[in-house]
Amino acid sequence: MAPHVLDDAAVDALRSGFTGEVVAPEDPSYDESRTLFNAMIDRRPSVIALCETVDDVAAAIRFGRERGLEVAVRGGGHSVASNALSDGGIVVDLRRMHAVVVDPAARTARVGGGATMSHLDRATQPFDLVTTGGRVSTTGVGGFTLGGGSGWLERKFGLACDNLAEAELMTADGTLVRAAEDENPELFWALHGGGGNFGVATSLTLRLHPLPAATLAVLLWPPDAGPEVLRAYRTLLASAPDEVGGGMLFLTGPPEEFVPEHLVGTLACAVVFTYAGTADVAREVLEPLLALAPQGRLMAEMPYADLQSMLDDPPGYRNYWSAEYLDDFPDEAADRFCARARDMVVPSPSQQMLFPGGGAVARAPADYPLPWRRAPWVAHPFGLWADPADDERARRWAHDVRADLRQWSSGAVYLNFIGDEGEGRVIAGLGAHNLGRLARVKTEFDPENVFRLNHNIEPG
Template sequence: MAGTAVETLREALRGEVIGPQDPGYDEARTIYNAMIDRRPAVIARCADVTDVRAVVRYARESGMDLAVRGGGHSGGGLCLADGSLLLDLSAMRWVRVDPEARTARVGGGSQLGDLDHEAHGFGLGVPAGIMSTTGVGGLTLGGGHGHLTRAYGLTIDSLLAADVVLADGSFVTASAEEHPELYWALRGGGGNFGAVTSFTYGLHPVDTVGLAVTLWEPEQIGAVLRWYREFLPAAPETLNGFFAILAVPPGPPFPEEIHGKKMCGVVWCFTGSPDEEELNRTFAAVTEPAPPAFHFATPIPYPALQTMFDELIPKGLQWYWRGDFFDRVTDGAIDVHRTFLENLPTELSTMHLYPVDGAAHRPGPMDTAWAYRDAIWSGVIGGISPQPSDADRIRDWAVGYWDALHPHSMGGAYVNFLGADEPDARVRATYRGHYDRLADVKRTYDPDNVFHHNQNIGPAESQGSQESQGSQESQASRKSRG
């Protein structure tokens, strides 16, 4: 089957088709997380929408299992499957900005850095992520949050339209006017409904922003978190700041004497005036919980802020992550954070609390598939190491941390922070009361669950079906996780 697929698709596609015997196969099958080592039967690197349609149709007609990769940043490796036909969008990497309309149309294989760079040329941007290497597609379909969330909302709040190749190979544009239910589902429902070949975003004014990094000694974590949980939700929406536990990276702007030290801190982004006087006034409050061990503030172009972590955590590291939503930071949660900071397993392992309030609270709870408009923070625990021998250690730390912290959460998580090995109940918890509506959309646009290598939402059962929806989900989950 694989050999036949390679030859057939090479004749049909403008893009590159790579099989296991080809020299570039091992490089072509790698993704951001080096803990994932899977071998697709065929990799179809699509050049355009016609290629994407041909690959989807071939998968349907041949019975081959289909997986879709955009930027390849899926922590659980859900964009890659053994023995599959991999629909690779990475060659569809382009951005077209309309500065007068303040919109950008972005290819489905693009990375955030592509969008940030092009939009920045016109003093514009989209609230999306904190790393330039993140794929636009997966981040957007999961909901998307980042440095600009409190100012401008989630990424999906700026999504105006999406071009989608459906499970039968047909092509549609989903927007508020066309296929509105599909448009609703794409805004937070993950990759369940088709292969998105382009996204159209509304852009926002953003140029030079104020960056600040504030670090405190580990023993100050209680005072800092009790201050942070009150301070940030009450702060102007122009101020964003995610809380983190970390080992201080070597190199600037950090002085050598704190390199490698375990600390807690906040990475700030201020979208108000970036002049020095305004930055000093904005960040004067960081001394309130305790004198910082380190504080640094500077104006910075927004795309430069987005690249700040790229070299620290490049492609090729071992990753294991878990996440949850939080509407408060309890004293019990603070105790958990203190314990797991003390037991940080590697210098790259971390925990982040990303704010998802401010402008992200303006849309109604039913406006998009994102079901946690009442959340204040989206948390992620990341066990990270360059060493494959650390895989079990970082996983055990992340799972233990999550087990201890989860009772203090809202129950569900940002879908992009779910682990691939978590039960189906976690997907349901993530979508709350939206789950059944999403299953209905799935039945309409992908009734055979062709797009199942994701945090899967099975199609709602047809009228008179004897098979339970729960059984469908379990089968799809088992298939997607190998």
Template structure:
């Protein structure tokens, strides 16, 4: 970007425009995944929707690459683009709750903790992810699943409306009655169709929940995962539990004698009477005696932020994902093999339930392509040391390649990595891809918004 173009943006926007010569540039270009090292020509920190409109017009007319950053939590670093412009929504962190209508309108730069804090004061919540530093924008546009999914569906299933700046710089509100084709595509289609400056969500009564963590030695993975795959899908919708392979961290509530040991685990959330959580989860003894089992009533916001400090911003990440509708014995053996060989103490595998309430939405009602999936899996190599980047990558790729034959073929778009091919994008959207490509042609025919897991516009 030449200096004249940079100056033009600086004079026409309320928010700051940060270039490589500015003191805050290096800090601004850092993202959650330290494995990402990109150098944009500029960051436009938008103060409001008008700033976003102006920024999109400037970038488009200058012929530059464009990326969009909400919470900056993108694993593959899609919120940055070398030598282009990042439209940064981070100043747009605000939440307005209507406790009577049970809705919340949320700024596009907000994080889950902003939404959770604002709604929790009214005893309300909407389904989101499990790490409170995650941005609401990327999570919602990719689908969004977490502790409340079995009870209340995916994040996007609770989206009522979205304010969007389109590729031509215009502003629209998309909902069931206005731009319904765009609204359909936004629910699962990622950041392909515009910059969402505000989301409006439906809220549900959630206050104190029953939280729980159960861990077994990793060599019990066959028994535990064999039990979990049968128990969880048949459990009441008030019971949520994601399965994990992990190394026990040196932190509460785990006893010191378990610190550093490889384990299989289930992390629980019970949205029924939290005083009954212990009785509801007494079944954890069935597959094998746990090495540790913990339950307690807990504010939902505390459960949402439980893992934040274990995996802070600035670590090396390499991840891939897949959807699963079953976990055959051969797949269990793969999980045991890689769980016993976690390459670093923070590397992990999670299987998140996406059944129950998420299955009650019709397959074609949203762009999400896997309403018949039961679990969304992620394989993640994680470590603070850049010297381990290749070790993380290789473990993750090998694990994914051995487990992929037991998958449904596609992945949750937010668990796709930085080197996914176009055939993987198609597999993620299944039969919805062509319809998404038609919507893309309508709203972004020149593919301005392509710094994402990209859906190419249908031919004209």
């Protein structure tokens, strides 16, 4: 679709006094500026506002509203829904606002709205401090945290939003507001799962935790070993300490030194094991899986920031993801999960993942709009492929993974794990009992639903 055409005078009006860069369709950097992680998305905004200051953010929002343009907000641009772009609208692009300021004494980090996990982790690493981040380094901190924030360290330190101390938001009317337990507490509550519905997060302050060492292990088997490996993994997690993270998955064997030649480029069963501690202790915990004689094996102690970037998803692929949160995961569910992996697009970076819950996530007493946090397991089909001819197959596989496991479903879902799957799934992600309260917050801070390119909460 062609973008709505703004005349030169209108674009010049936005550029006047703008600290960052304003990119229009005729500019050389336009196509690069509108490229997202999900290569399926080809939207053409009328203008992209690369903001460098909070005043830039206010100016971009005001410009869009005055001209009737749909407003999209871009942080990391990593989500499968790809709501960071609007056909014919304005993009409030925060990527230049990525500064991270660490206070090691207070154990906090103030994070710019456009920062990625890499920005955050590299800033906190010199102090041996961490907080729960996404499972790759390219995820944007803002959208990740406000949507809940599930990652490798969640069983030890809670979800990312559990570590949110305060947020600064630019509202639809250009007002910069602070949300914390002692200021705008209802907004602060809503930001724990309600996403970008209420304003543009220009900065977040996150609590940090000491972590001098972290350990990563990746174990590989042929796919036929899946049921045995999954049962052993399930047993291990039943008594695992909170330091254990990771997941069991099916993937295409990567061309790495630790991967035997017969597993490269073909379907393989894997366990990714993360440990918030040293390798010697991690190896003891992992022993029941090591006893299953993995044919590929990598295990190393490393700084957490390095661990976070070792498993980054490659950009430039077509994406489709979904998820099913489970109250139980019996043998029948395990067998169905393993059998469905045969339908993945292979070779490709697609992964059919099973993540454990529990630990600090399930114990947290906070009554936030996160109805999925008590589920002990989540199945997460994560599709990335190159050929448009595989689009239908990849979507069908993702929905079949969910359908296979639905009888054990909790009914809830983490909205950051899915795209546009309808209003019912938004309700499942926020909790029907929370909708009235969320709508009241939405009405107070965004009564005209300016920020609607998200898993949307309509005003009251």
